[in-house]
Amino acid sequence: MKYISILGSTGSVGTQTLEVVRENPDIQVVALAAGSNISLLEAQIREFKPLLAAVYEEEKAKELALKVKDTAVVVMSGMEGLIACSTDIHTNIVVTALVGMIGIVPTIEAIKAGKDIALANKETLVTAGHIIMPLAKERQVRILPVDSEHSAIFQALNGEEKNEIERIILTASGGPFRGKKREDLKKIQVEDALKHPNWSMGRKITIDSSTMVNKGLEVMEARWLFDVDLEKIQVVIQPQSIIHSAVEYTDGSIMAQMGMPDMKLPIQYALYYPDRRYLKGERINFFKLGRLDFFEPDYETFEGLKLAFEAAKRGGSMPTVYNAANEYAVAKFLNREISYLEITELIEKAMEAHRFRENPSVSEILETEKETREFLDGKLKR
Numbered sequence: 001m002k003y004i005s006i007l008g009s010t011g012s013v014g015t016q017t018l019e020v021v022r023e024n025p026d027i028q029v030v031a032l033a034a035g036s037n038i039s040l041l042e043a044q045i046r047e048f049k050p051l052l053a054a055v056y057e058e059e060k061a062k063e064l065a066l067k068v069k070d071t072a073v074v075v076m077s078g079m080e081g082l083i084a085c086s087t088d089i090h091t092n093i094v095v096t097a098l099v100g101m102i103g104i105v106p107t108i109e110a111i112k113a114g115k116d117i118a119l120a121n122k123e124t125l126v127t128a129g130h131i132i133m134p135l136a137k138e139r140q141v142r143i144l145p146v147d148s149e150h151s152a153i154f155q156a157l158n159g160e161e162k163n164e165i166e167r168i169i170l171t172a173s174g175g176p177f178r179g180k181k182r183e184d185l186k187k188i189q190v191e192d193a194l195k196h197p198n199w200s201m202g203r204k205i206t207i208d209s210s211t212m213v214n215k216g217l218e219v220m221e222a223r224w225l226f227d228v229d230l231e232k233i234q235v236v237i238q239p240q241s242i243i244h245s246a247v248e249y250t251d252g253s254i255m256a257q258m259g260m261p262d263m264k265l266p267i268q269y270a271l272y273y274p275d276r277r278y279l280k281g282e283r284i285n286f287f288k289l290g291r292l293d294f295f296e297p298d299y300e301t302f303e304g305l306k307l308a309f310e311a312a313k314r315g316g317s318m319p320t321v322y323n324a325a326n327e328y329a330v331a332k333f334l335n336r337e338i339s340y341l342e343i344t345e346l347i348e349k350a351m352e353a354h355r356f357r358e359n360p361s362v363s364e365i366l367e368t369e370k371e372t373r374e375f376l377d378g379k380l381k382r
Contacts, residue, residue, distance in 0.1 A: 007094065008096070017095050095267075103121035133225075165248075178239060
């Protein structure tokens with residue numbers, strides 16, 4: 001049996017993880033954690049019967065506890081609840097599908113408790129990769145990537161030597177605005193940015209995909225996951241989202257992982273690694289597909305990607321600023337408080353104003369996030 005905890009069970013990755021669980025009776029859900037969606041969490045508790053549930057918002061947790069008092073589940077709240085879910089004695093794999101930097105501390109505690117991590121929370125490695133990866137190595141814990149791109153790279157590296165990597169090719173669909181110029185993006189509305197051509201994702205990640213900030217975060221994540229120099233990571237636009245990423249080796253060979261755009265594939269692969277299981281779903285029909293296209297990213301129009309490389313090159317606390325500023329700006333855009341182009345403008349302003357820290361601790365990472373938000377609050381109030 002596989003015993004799993006899911007942090008972020010009501011989000012896009014969390015709900016798709018539970019779809020995988022439905023098809024595999026040898027997976028038992030031990031714990032579920034969510035931010036505030038207690039109606040969906042209640043339904044999940046009743047279906048999957050976890051021992052433990054957590055809701056980050058305390059009042060919502062109290063409300064949920066009343067709703068499920070006829071069940072055996074224990075309901076907790078806040079960071080204490082997230083940590084309890086990630087370290088439960090019965091769990092052997094923790095799916096970290098929370099959105100945002102809230103996932104850092106529960107992930108660290110899970111690693112300390114010896115749990116394997118099925119990682120879908122980009123921010124954990126983006127901001128704290130220098131802490132997470134050495135700790136995982138020390139505790140002999142596996143970090144199993146759930147992002148389709150990082151899962152593809154992980155699969156392409158199987159059986160190969162790391163010192164033979166020439167280049168990691170990180171693919172991107174280009175999002176809904178591929179081919180557009182900066183002038184075309186001035187009047188983009190929330191509804192426009194939420195129309196991703198290939199993937200079904202949560203609102204925040206869908207906006208990140210449209211700005212290509214998501215790909216920038218994936219570049220930083222790949223650097224830590226696969227222990228490669230930034231110069232060896234190349235972003236390639238692949239609009240059909242069939243090639244999920246690839247690795248080029250020193251002899252010129254390229255190993256690419258292909259498949260239909262379906263997040264359940266990398267989720268299931270992470271849960272069962274190194275084994276493969278049957279997965280229902282559409283298969284590639286090459287005759288129907290007909291072609292695969294490749295384009296170079298437009299770094300001038302999609303400045304979020306350019307800024308990501310700058311933040312990654314600087315390292316230290318700068319990726320935290322990049323990530324925190326983006327989280328802040330996307331929330332403001334979704335709330336219709338700023339324009340679409342202001343998302344990357346705010347990221348750039350925050351990076352320019354930041355007081356740099358070379359090797360930040362967890363507390364310094366969280367302090368940097370707070371400082372970034374306070375700085376941007378001040379900017380918008382002027």
